[in-house]
Amino acid sequence: MATAAQRRIKSVSYAKYGYIFILPFFIVYFIFSLTPLLQTFVLAFQENGARTDLAWVGLDNFKTILAKPAENDFKALGIHESFWQGVINIMIIWFGNFLPQIALSLLLAVWFTDLRVKMPGKGFFKVVMYMPNIITAASVAGLFLSLFGDSSYSVINTLLKPDEPYKIITSVWGSRILVMFIQVWMWFGNTMIMLMSGIQGINESLFEAAEIDGATSTQTFWKITFPLLKTIMVYTLLTSMIGGLQMFDIPYMLHTGNIVNENIKTVAVFVYEMFHGNFAKPSFGYSAAASVILFVITSILGALVFYVQRDKDAIEKKKKQKQAIKEWKRKQKGGGFSI
Amino acid sequence: MSKKITYDSDKGGYQNKVIMKSAAIYAALILLTLICLVPIWILIVNATRSHNEIISGISLIPKGYLAENMKTLKENSLYNKFFHPLIGMRNSLIIAGLCCGLTVFFSGMTAYGLVVYDFKLKDPAFVFILAVMMVPTQVTAVGFMKLLINMNLLDSYIPLIVPAIAAPAIVFFMRQYMLSSFPLDIIEAARIDGSNEFRTFLTISIPMMKPAFAVQAIFAFISKWNDYYNQSLVLVSGKPNQITMPMMVQKVIAIDRNADYGANYTAIFLSIIPVVVIYIILSRFIIGGVAAGGVKE
Numbered sequence: 001m002a003t004a005a006q007r008r009i010k011s012v013s014y015a016k017y018g019y020i021f022i023l024p025f026f027i028v029y030f031i032f033s034l035t036p037l038l039q040t041f042v043l044a045f046q047e048n049g050a051r052t053d054l055a056w057v058g059l060d061n062f063k064t065i066l067a068k069p070a071e072n073d074f075k076a077l078g079i080h081e082s083f084w085q086g087v088i089n090i091m092i093i094w095f096g097n098f099l100p101q102i103a104l105s106l107l108l109a110v111w112f113t114d115l116r117v118k119m120p121g122k123g124f125f126k127v128v129m130y131m132p133n134i135i136t137a138a139s140v141a142g143l144f145l146s147l148f149g150d151s152s153y154s155v156i157n158t159l160l161k162p163d164e165p166y167k168i169i170t171s172v173w174g175s176r177i178l179v180m181f182i183q184v185w186m187w188f189g190n191t192m193i194m195l196m197s198g199i200q201g202i203n204e205s206l207f208e209a210a211e212i213d214g215a216t217s218t219q220t221f222w223k224i225t226f227p228l229l230k231t232i233m234v235y236t237l238l239t240s241m242i243g244g245l246q247m248f249d250i251p252y253m254l255h256t257g258n259i260v261n262e263n264i265k266t267v268a269v270f271v272y273e274m275f276h277g278n279f280a281k282p283s284f285g286y287s288a289a290a291s292v293i294l295f296v297i298t299s300i301l302g303a304l305v306f307y308v309q310r311d312k313d314a315i316e317k318k319k320k321q322k323q324a325i326k327e328w329k330r331k332q333k334g335g336g337f338s339i
Numbered sequence: 340m341s342k343k344i345t346y347d348s349d350k351g352g353y354q355n356k357v358i359m360k361s362a363a364i365y366a367a368l369i370l371l372t373l374i375c376l377v378p379i380w381i382l383i384v385n386a387t388r389s390h391n392e393i394i395s396g397i398s399l400i401p402k403g404y405l406a407e408n409m410k411t412l413k414e415n416s417l418y419n420k421f422f423h424p425l426i427g428m429r430n431s432l433i434i435a436g437l438c439c440g441l442t443v444f445f446s447g448m449t450a451y452g453l454v455v456y457d458f459k460l461k462d463p464a465f466v467f468i469l470a471v472m473m474v475p476t477q478v479t480a481v482g483f484m485k486l487l488i489n490m491n492l493l494d495s496y497i498p499l500i501v502p503a504i505a506a507p508a509i510v511f512f513m514r515q516y517m518l519s520s521f522p523l524d525i526i527e528a529a530r531i532d533g534s535n536e537f538r539t540f541l542t543i544s545i546p547m548m549k550p551a552f553a554v555q556a557i558f559a560f561i562s563k564w565n566d567y568y569n570q571s572l573v574l575v576s577g578k579p580n581q582i583t584m585p586m587m588v589q590k591v592i593a594i595d596r597n598a599d600y601g602a603n604y605t606a607i608f609l610s611i612i613p614v615v616v617i618y619i620i621l622s623r624f625i626i627g628g629v630a631a632g633g634v635k636e
Contacts, residue, residue: 014456014457014536015456015457015458015459016458017452017456017536018452018453018455018456018457018458018461019452019458019460020452021448021449021451021452021453021455021456021540022448022449022452022453022464024445024448024449024504024505025445025446025448025449025504025505025510026464026505028445028501028502028504028505029471029505029507032483032486032498032501032502032505033471033474033479033502033505034471035482035486036479036480036481036482036483036485036486037474037478037479037482038482039481039482039483039485039486040478040479040480040481040482041482042482043481043482043485108368108371111364111368119361119364119365123623123626125368125371125372126626127619127622127626128372128375128376129371129372129375130622130625130626130629131375131379131615131618132375134561134565134614134615134617134618134625135379135565135611135614135615136564136565136567136584136585136588136610136611136614137565137567137585138567138585138586138588138589138592138610139585139588139607139610139611141589141592142588142589142591142592142603142606142607142610143378143379143382143607144378145592146382146385146600146603146604146607147378147381152394153393153394153600155381155397158393158394158395158396158397159396159397185374185375185378189375190629193626193629193630194629194630196630197630197631217360242473242475245475245477246475246476246477248477248568249567249568253567253589253592253593255593256592256593256594256595257593257595258593268477271477271480271481272477272480272568272572274481275480275481275484276484276571276572276575284481284484284485287481288481288482291477291478291479291480291481291482292478294475294477294478295474295478298473298474298475298478299473301473302472302473305473306469
């Protein structure tokens with residue numbers, strides 16, 4: 001394509017502009033993201049406290065968090081239990097929000113892309129279903145607190161007028177299910193649109209062929225849509241896991257008063273409270289150790305995302321290679337004939 | 340294969356089936372729409388009712404108490420200690436607006452550098468951006484806090500705004516966009532016409548990348564407007580004239596005694612107006628942007 005002259009222009013001296021254009025990004029990233037990341041790793045191996053010359057404590061912070069400390073060390077025991085409570089909470093809340101969310105989103109995505117179903121107002125439904133996603137989490141928490149709060153003035157208690165007001169927020173499973181519901185409410189529109197673009201990426205003639213062959217919607221879904229959506233589903237699963245590890249806003253804010261609800265406290269909330277709660281005596285060490293654990297898990301999940309996405313290209317390349325070999329062989333054969 | 344009836348009746352059956360199915364789907368969609376909208380509608384209605392009306396039961400018809408509730412927010416010492424909607428919106432607007440501009444401009448610039456030029460570190464730089472794309476803010480938050488303490492940047496807008504220059508996910512999206520739809524020949528044409536590299540970027544490339552810029556700008560703005568985590572992390576003292584809208588709302592909902600429900604609802608209502616208005620106006624671009632996979636958060 002490029003002529004020799006064009007190539008020369010490209011190779012002359014423009015390289016330095018490449019560096020100039022990407023420099024601001026890297027300077028800022030280095031200062032505000034990479035340094036804090038490295039600092040987090042350093043802090044994870046140092047003692048807790050506000051001193052400027054923190055002593056190295058090796059793996060102590062990790063031990064306190066992960067392994068059960070001595071019975072008489074109440075502070076360490078509290079931190080240990082709080083961390084594991086966070087792990088359990090995040091797992092429960094994540095599962096309880098992901099499964100219904102993906103099922104609902106998938107169903108909706110299939111409906112919206114079904115060629116046979118005539119559906120005016122598709123655009124309107126999509127707009128409405130995505131809307132909860134853009135509302136500030138603080139406002140969403142406030143909204144659901146007013147709807148399902150413990151106070152006898154909350155909407156649910158004024159509506160049903162029970163003898164004793166329902167205490168959803170302070171109950172263990174009530175608050176967890178509410179968080180799951182809020183997460184689904186906020187995110188199903190987003191997942192749906194992502195899956196829809198995945199379905200629209202499937203070759204339309206496959207659906208048409210299935211329809212002509214008399215396949216039912218269920219058959220079309222299980223034999224065509226679902227297998228071809230696998231990659232994007234796995235991608236959604238992994239990114240949702242990464243997002244789940246960071247779940248903070250709703251669990252942190254879904255309470256009245258100043259104490260975060262223990263039953264929905266996530267690991268991200270644990271990390272935040274450890275370094276943000278008490279400025280006189282911050283527990284940077286524990287917080288950083290928990291962050292490092294989160295970082296390792298996220299990295300593994302992130303690597304899996306790349307693996308899943310890369311797969312496609314690799315398969316394509318292999319196919320091309322095979323084709324090239326075939327062609328080469330055919331040419332050889334052809335050559336044989338011509339001799 | 341026992342369905343060997345005449346063609347016409349079979350067709351009728353098929354069409355009936357499609358109609359039935361469409362009706363069922365419609366019913367489900369309307370139900371979901373209600374689930375999405377009713378909470379927001381109750382919020383709007385209750386923002387226009389008085390405390391006494393709210394605690395006596397729910398209603399779906401707006402009343403005329405909004406101005407009174409706003410007055411309560413302004414005059415009741417429970418609220419006016421920290422809740423000043425105009426100041427909150429101003430602060431959020433400063434942060435989200437500047438972040439949005441910086442993110443889009445510098446991400447575009449970085450992507451441009453990675454696509455247009457050939458240099459030795461081009462591939463390593465891109466691999467680096469890919470690798471750090473998924474590092475969550477929560478993981479670096481401790482180190483970030485320590486850095487802010489060391490640099491004496493707590494309670495300042497700088498650590499909320501400047502980091503927006505480096506947004507790996509947006510660089511990635513813009514790079515993909517440029518690779519797929521940016522004609523590089525134009526840059527060479529500009530060079531031959533004597534335009535320098537920066538001018539080419541500013542006056543030729545940016546206008547051509549407008550669609551990608553617009554979508555990313557909308558998302559960057561909304562996500563920064565909604566970003567409670569970083570704002571509450573940096574603005575530790577919670578000075579009333581410095582905190583943002585989400586922080587003010589958080590303080591309102593944490594009030595556990597003597598809350599005026601009308602005022603509470605009104606405060607939440609005021610906080611969602613800006614994003615909802617932006618969303619309604621730009622919903623087409625936003626939905627398109629999500630479909631294009633340009634959103635990470």
